[in-house]
Amino acid sequence: MTSHAKQGIPAATVARLPLYLRALGTLSDEGVTTVSSEELAAAAGVNSAKLRKDLSQLGSYGTRGVGYDVDYLVYQVSRELGLTQDWPVVIVGLGHLGHALANYGGFASRGFEVRALVDADPDIVGTRVAGLVVSPLDALEEIINAQGVAIAVIATPAMAAQDVCDRLVASGVSSILNFAPSMLVVPEHVEVRKVDLSIELQILAFHEQRKAPLLTPMAQAATS
Amino acid sequence: MTSHAKQGIPAATVARLPLYLRALGTLSDEGVTTVSSEELAAAAGVNSAKLRKDLSQLGSYGTRGVGYDVDYLVYQVSRELGLTQDWPVVIVGLGHLGHALANYGGFASRGFEVRALVDADPDIVGTRVAGLVVSPLDALEEIINAQGVAIAVIATPAMAAQDVCDRLVASGVSSILNFAPSMLVVPEHVEVRKVDLSIELQILAFHEQRKAPLLTPMAQAATS
DNA sequence: AAGCGCTTGTGAACGAGAGCACAAAGTGAG
């Protein structure tokens, strides 16, 4: 088995590859040329066995007794993630969050290029954000086709999200990053990832409450 | 076993409770008084068996043959998540993202109140954002103590994140939502959740590449 | 009051992921 199971890289592994990539980038910047799985795992905050298993999914890019060549591994992971090519991205919705996303530098640094900004609000359309002029929602389909956009970011209010999503999908977008607090229904072949700020806070609140029931001396109905 | 396994609610379940809560809120607003697990599961985008199992972790709040009372369930889930009390929150770092977070309405609506904004930049300190005056980083400890902050949001550049984190933890914060693209090391008892925008995009790029290798007729080194 | 239909709650099978522990494989010294 030389180039084996390219078909099925576990989702959990894929989710960690960007983490490794970042750690590797930092190491590379520091001039480190070789890392052991132990060191890289520590830098990425994971178990070293897990890291080795993850990397072994991509191929045998390490050298026993030595470790991994940093730059080579950066290349291999990047290639696996599809970051050796550039991905044109469109951001829909330019409220505070969309604004922040348009200005976020972390996108461009990894092969993502924000090509267009779209909003429904006439007051926002036409303004300049992050060096781009905001286009009207009507132009959505045209922009997607013209720019060859495959990945879109939704940062609209929840109410508008599904409609925007449908239009994106109809125009050929097949990967969506959704910041709106709503559940998107999409066809089988479309991949949606959701980032929900308030959900994360609620999860923290749960753990916080679990830790400190001592602060609130009431609410002890269920003791026995 | 009346009030049984309150101790161990699976992490996967906790992560979904906010989802259910949102769906329930929508239903409640629509005037729906009762839902079946099937309906609620559809609204939340999960499997109905999973939803029932999740809810059964909190107790037996459903009625066989009928379903769940929406408002009662909202209350029970809220209580479980610790949202019946208010959580004062501090946001550190007021770049574009911090700005957006400060203005994000989704926080206040669920028992979270942004009590203070903190930044290191003298140009930003003193300005008004979302109705609050930005405080200097020096005031961090004082603010946390005075406001009784247990949950903090880090939206600083990656380089500053660990330092801010350490100071937060030293002042008693035990739950942190980290938007900075860096790995935070914290003591055992501190809960950190990470939101990383560029990681999500990279995961999408992976799937996108997997779907369309036809667009790039090169890069076919490993065929056999 | 009894039976019927519906929905919950859960036992049990299944699957995915984490982590241990070790064999395989490479390096360098003697």
Add this chain to the structure above:
DNA sequence: CTCACTTTGTGCTCTCGTTCACAAGCGCTT
């Protein structure tokens, strides 16, 4: 060349989570 040392790659086990399928339970109708 051989041996000792290092680190990768992976088989195996165990835990956690998902899903199926069904018995238990509730309300409505007759």
